Amino acid sequence: MSIIIGFVNKTYAVVASDGRISTGALYEGETLIAKSIIQSDEFDKTFSFKNGKLIGAVSGIMRFKGKSTIEHIESIVNENNLSPFSMGDLAKKVCEGLKQGLLNTSSEEILFRFRSIDLILIGPKSDSDYTNQLKSCRINPDETLTNIEYTVNTIDPISNDLAHYQIFGDDAAQSIVNPFLQKEIGLCKKIDADSLRSISYKAIRLGIKNSTSIKHGDHKSCGGKVYVKNIT
Numbered sequence: 001m002s003i004i005i006g007f008v009n010k011t012y013a014v015v016a017s018d019g020r021i022s023t024g025a026l027y028e029g030e031t032l033i034a035k036s037i038i039q040s041d042e043f044d045k046t047f048s049f050k051n052g053k054l055i056g057a058v059s060g061i062m063r064f065k066g067k068s069t070i071e072h073i074e075s076i077v078n079e080n081n082l083s084p085f086s087m088g089d090l091a092k093k094v095c096e097g098l099k100q101g102l103l104n105t106s107s108e109e110i111l112f113r114f115r116s117i118d119l120i121l122i123g124p125k126s127d128s129d130y131t132n133q134l135k136s137c138r139i140n141p142d143e144t145l146t147n148i149e150y151t152v153n154t155i156d157p158i159s160n161d162l163a164h165y166q167i168f169g170d171d172a173a174q175s176i177v178n179p180f181l182q183k184e185i186g187l188c189k190k191i192d193a194d195s196l197r198s199i200s201y202k203a204i205r206l207g208i209k210n211s212t213s214i215k216h217g218d219h220k221s222c223g224g225k226v227y228v229k230n231i232t
């Protein structure tokens with residue numbers, strides 16, 4: 001589990017994450033063989049592609065089929081150099097690519113029910129409209145545990161210049177961070193990259209502090225360094 005945040009308004013955008021990844025619990029069939037342990041507290045779950053014009057963050061499965069999830073996303077983005085470009089089309093291509101990758105992952109590597117990814121993507125709306133747009137994507141197994149489904153929702157701050165945000169990750173962390181973000185945005189007198197970076201850093205730290213201990217391990221779900229990137 002993780003905590004990730006994406007902020008967007010018409011001009012500025014920021015993503016942030018904690019730095020903890022764990023090995024995941026080891027199962028033999030449905031039997032727990034080994035508990036999850038912390039693998040790293042310095043794993044950056046944020047990314048920046050296309051010379052800083054496309055940023056994002058990911059939570060859930062961090063690695064499958066020999067590559068990190070961010071490496072998979074980068075490959076999909078590079079393979080789909082859309083012309084004309086639109087964030088909506090790109091988000092669907094990324095989700096479809098991740099879906100196929102998860103479907104082709106063996107149960108020895110990841111049990112089907114754990115094949116979930118939450119993704120924040122932020123970039124220009126289209127070739128003709130450089131207004132920032134945020135896509136929040138959820139990729140999860142269906143109820144039958146035989147297929148992968150995904151949803152793509154849009155935060156499109158074209159009607160005002162307020163800061164809008166999306167948060168994914170540990171439920172307990174979200175329950176504390178959400179009201180904090182609402183308050184901070186309301187009190188913020190100037191929305192720019194620096195103010196959004198500062199709020200994001202504080203929010204991730206608060207989320208780490210209030211995250212829960214994972215079910216099959218002896219550590220908290222969130223932790224480590226805080227990573228922040230802004231669109232350029």
